[in-house]
Amino acid sequence: MTALVLIEVENGRVRQASRSAIAAASHFGDVDVLLLGEAPAEAASRLSGIRRALHAPSLKHALAEQAAALLAGLAGSYSHILSAASSTGKNILPRLAGLLDVQPISDVVAIKDESTFVRPIYAGNALATVQSSDSVKIMTIRSSSFDPVSEDGNEAAIETLETPADDGKSRFVKLEQSQSDRPELEVARVVISGGKGLKDASNFHTLLEPVADRLGAAIGASRAAVDSGFAPNEMQVGQTGKVVAPELYIATGLSGAIQHLAGMKDSRVIVAINIDPEAPIFKVADYGMVGDLFEILPALAKAL
Amino acid sequence: MKVLVPVKRVVDYNIKPRVAADGSGVETQGVKMSMNPFDEIALEEALRLREKGQADEVVAVTIGPQVAQDVLRTAMAMGADRAILIQTDAEVEPRAVSSLLKAVVEKEQPGLVSMGKQAIDDDMNATGQMLAARLGWPQGTFASRVEIADGRVEVAREVDGGTETVSLSLPAVITADLRLNEPRYASLPNIMKARKKPLETIEAGSLGVDLTPHLKIVSVAEPPERKAGIIVETVEELVQKLKTEAKVI
Numbered sequence A: 001m002t003a004l005v006l007i008e009v010e011n012g013r014v015r016q017a018s019r020s021a022i023a024a025a026s027h028f029g030d031v032d033v034l035l036l037g038e039a040p041a042e043a044a045s046r047l048s049g050i051r052r053a054l055h056a057p058s059l060k061h062a063l064a065e066q067a068a069a070l071l072a073g074l075a076g077s078y079s080h081i082l083s084a085a086s087s088t089g090k091n092i093l094p095r096l097a098g099l100l101d102v103q104p105i106s107d108v109v110a111i112k113d114e115s116t117f118v119r120p121i122y123a124g125n126a127l128a129t130v131q132s133s134d135s136v137k138i139m140t141i142r143s144s145s146f147d148p149v150s151e152d153g154n155e156a157a158i159e160t161l162e163t164p165a166d167d168g169k170s171r172f173v174k175l176e177q178s179q180s181d182r183p184e185l186e187v188a189r190v191v192i193s194g195g196k197g198l199k200d201a202s203n204f205h206t207l208l209e210p211v212a213d214r215l216g217a218a219i220g221a222s223r224a225a226v227d228s229g230f231a232p233n234e235m236q237v238g239q240t241g242k243v244v245a246p247e248l249y250i251a252t253g254l255s256g257a258i259q260h261l262a263g264m265k266d267s268r269v270i271v272a273i274n275i276d277p278e279a280p281i282f283k284v285a286d287y288g289m290v291g292d293l294f295e296i297l298p299a300l301a302k303a304l
Numbered sequence B: 001m002k003v004l005v006p007v008k009r010v011v012d013y014n015i016k017p018r019v020a021a022d023g024s025g026v027e028t029q030g031v032k033m034s035m036n037p038f039d040e041i042a043l044e045e046a047l048r049l050r051e052k053g054q055a056d057e058v059v060a061v062t063i064g065p066q067v068a069q070d071v072l073r074t075a076m077a078m079g080a081d082r083a084i085l086i087q088t089d090a091e092v093e094p095r096a097v098s099s100l101l102k103a104v105v106e107k108e109q110p111g112l113v114s115m116g117k118q119a120i121d122d123d124m125n126a127t128g129q130m131l132a133a134r135l136g137w138p139q140g141t142f143a144s145r146v147e148i149a150d151g152r153v154e155v156a157r158e159v160d161g162g163t164e165t166v167s168l169s170l171p172a173v174i175t176a177d178l179r180l181n182e183p184r185y186a187s188l189p190n191i192m193k194a195r196k197k198p199l200e201t202i203e204a205g206s207l208g209v210d211l212t213p214h215l216k217i218v219s220v221a222e223p224p225e226r227k228a229g230i231i232v233e234t235v236e237e238l239v240q241k242l243k244t245e246a247k248v249i
């Protein structure tokens, strides 16, 4: 058995989520990685436990159409093809599965054996154990469930790949990236999230940021907060946003809808601050504080 | 241009799912079922294209048992012109669904397939990408804005680091994210009118697609339960607990 992992590089480093996918792949024998775009392949070649780094430098924007075609050409040599359950992985791997007539396995949280996996369904309200009969298993990995591999391995061989011709059906136009000095939401040790209870975008910033600064935390948001324009969509935590499992998750002014819980209930310690003692978020919180966040958050920033 | 909108009948998003006692799946007997929320958004987008004069017909399609007709009636009450039920009592996975949808696309020849990014029951997030692959069409997944101009569709996509925009030739598949639009409600008169709109039924078995699951569900279990902890009275107490008891700060 040999596994291939589609990895992503950001600011010159392999994303932690990709390194978790490599850790998952190591259950299946030798691991090769595939890197798309112009990032130097050296970033990938020192990943611990990999055999080879494949590099397709001309696939600049990782468009799914070309990336899946490239992967389909490589698939014959692999028993398992994986990626992080990131927006890139979720865009490309199911397309690959469509090309190969394979049923993909999304958001794997545990590996039982080479063909048996555990994945959440119904917004994490149930865990399904599933068994694949496909000859190539295609899956995305929930990064919070696998400890990432380190970047201090022996230098692996790098192989540059030709890319399939582009039919021009899909073109990259632009990427609008949000700039932030804070840690990435999915890998932060501490996350503080705000919901509709923050009332407006300016409160969202002035109340959450001082606490986040003190704790070195990433900032998250409920969907209601994103929909109301308090925070950009990439901050959304939940079933349809990001899934996080930090050491500490502080939920403020959000009710704890099941779709939100789906994205954070595996956090090690959960703190809830809410004015409504009946709010469902208290049912999952290790430490709850009933009260007005407009008083509690400034006091918390001061006390830290 | 015709727009095809695949919609799935799922346990209503307001219901907390319960795992069946025998671990075979999630209880659906006697549970409120609705159209998958992302599919409502995908349908709304199709209706808006028709209202802007960029589409002339909106066709809803579902794959499921006879009762799945109810989401097609809802789709027509929202404004779809007609609907197709691909009938099967089998549990179908995205692999089979995308194959069946391909057969429908070949028959209907839409210029655009507008579908949800994810069904909130299986949470697979796969069918749209698989359908696009099978058709050899470009895909615009996790769409938060869709604009048609000059024979192409520009799609803003919600990605991990922000928003990516791609331009796709038509025909194409798009999958809707939550912020694409706010779907309309079906008004009572429109619900009445929808009863008269055409609903065609096709036996899934007649489409020559292998429905056998490649992914077998071995068992379904409740996730580990998280217990409520304690209520603290003051900020000082909270900070103290986080430092000495939980040791996280």
Ligand SMILES: Cc1cc2nc3c(=O)[nH]c(=O)nc-3n(C[C@H](O)[C@H](O)[C@H](O)COP(=O)(O)OP(=O)(O)OC[C@H]3O[C@@H](n4cnc5c(N)ncnc54)[C@H](O)[C@@H]3O)c2cc1C
Pocket: A194, A195, A196, A197, A198, A221, A222, A223, A224, A225, A236, A237, A238, A239, A240, A241, A242, A252, A253, A254, A255, A256, A257, A258, A259, A260, A263, A273, A274, A275, A276, A279, A291, A292, A293, A294, B013, B037, B038, B120, B178
């Ligand atoms: C298909 C689908 C997918 C979804 N995916 C997601 C997802 O990924 N993530 C997500 O978050 N949601 C998601 N949702 C939405 C979800 O159902 C809820 O609507 C949403 O999470 C509610 O956000 P909220 O808790 O901020 O708002 P509300 O439910 O309105 O809660 C606001 C809370 O603030 C508290 N509050 C108000 N004022 C104060 C104050 N002064 N001090 C302290 N507390 C105060 C209130 O008591 C209340 O509990 C999804 C919904 C659907 C249908």
Ligand SMILES: Nc1ncnc2c1ncn2[C@@H]1O[C@H](COP(=O)(O)O)[C@@H](O)[C@H]1O
Pocket: B006, B007, B008, B009, B036, B038, B039, B061, B062, B063, B064, B092, B094, B097, B115, B116, B117, B118, B119, B120, B122, B123, B124, B125, B126, B127, B128
């Ligand atoms: N049985 C079905 N009938 C019609 N459309 C479906 C069906 N299953 C999935 N879809 C479509 O595919 C999307 C993604 O579903 P999934 O890949 O299962 O998460 C849904 O939002 C629907 O638009």
